[in-house]
Amino acid sequence: MEKKYDPNKRHIIISGGSKGLGYSLCQSLLEDKNYPGYFISTFSRTKTAEMDELLQRYPDSFYYAELDIHDGKALIDYVEEACKRSSNLYGLINNAAIVQAGVLATLPEVEIMKMLEVNVTSALMLTRLFLRKMLQEEGKGRIVNISSICGLRGYSGLAVYSATKAALDGFTRGLARELGSRGITVNSVAPGYMRTDLSASLSDEQLEQIKRRTPLGRLAEGIDIVPLVRFLLSEEASFITSQTIVVDGGISN
Ligand SMILES: NC(=O)c1ccc[n+]([C@@H]2O[C@H](COP(=O)([O-])OP(=O)(O)OC[C@H]3O[C@@H](n4cnc5c(N)ncnc54)[C@H](OP(=O)(O)O)[C@@H]3O)[C@@H](O)[C@H]2O)c1
Secondary structure, X not given: OOOOOOOOOEEEXXXXXXXXXXXXHHXXXXXXXOOOOEEEEEXXXXXXXXXXHHHHHOOOOEEEXXXXXXXXXXXXXXXXXXXXXXXXXXXXXXXXXXXXXXXXXXOOHXXXXXXHHHHHHHHHHHHHHHHHHHOOOOOOEEEEEXXXXXXXXXXXXXXXXXXXXXXXXXXXXXXXXXXHHHXXXXXXXXXXXXXXXXXXXXXXXXXXXXXXXXXXXXXXXXXXXXXXXXHHHOHHHOOOXXXXXXXXXXXXX
């Protein structure tokens, strides 16, 4: 018999919560002490120690599974299982992404396809599965797409990654129109450079250059991005939709 957890908690699905920004989001939302609080479902290809720790600390409000977002059948099963764990589906954060840096002319085709599949196609498919469940619920809801300043400004060596993030921003605007009448908001959050596994290919020299060009003089951190996502999930943000909001210390202007 499946266990149903506190039905009042708002259930948020976060793709790629095992590390980096996704993990900061899981942690922060699980720690939320305001009623009714959140039930968080997340997944990644590889389980991390951080996921074990959250499973131990929040056995009644956290669900994790190992899966590749590109595996359509596994994704369907995952969303089904997540909805059995907690019925009050409220939000989706499309966070999982990959990057392969390199100039387009020499970037292997397989890497181009992988970036498009993980960062765009799979995010769209997960959103579709989420909406099929979500639209059965009476209430309002939230979708937050984690984009990037690369979707708004050009960066050499990141053209394909930038294309995927610009696609996500276009998706945000179109979907916001489709879902407005249902009280579901859709927004993009575009962070500046953070030091995570995703940006590990940037050299120390490149990171120093980014800091120098940033008016606020440092790289972004998860803690800079999380409050905005939390706000977009909140009741107070119910009239904000279709936006791409930049959190980058000013570097992209
Ligand atoms: N880091 C930056 O400088 C930066 C800047 C702007 C925007 N962003 C955006 O912020 C978001 C989070 O990035 P991050 O820096 O936190 O990256 P990260 O540390 O590499 O984390 C990415 C997460 O996505 C998961 N993931 C990747 N491919 C997956 C797949 N095929 N199936 C399932 N899960 C997958 C990863 O786990 P597994 O690898 O185990 O699957 C991990 O949990 C991304 O959307 C990224 O584009 C990052």
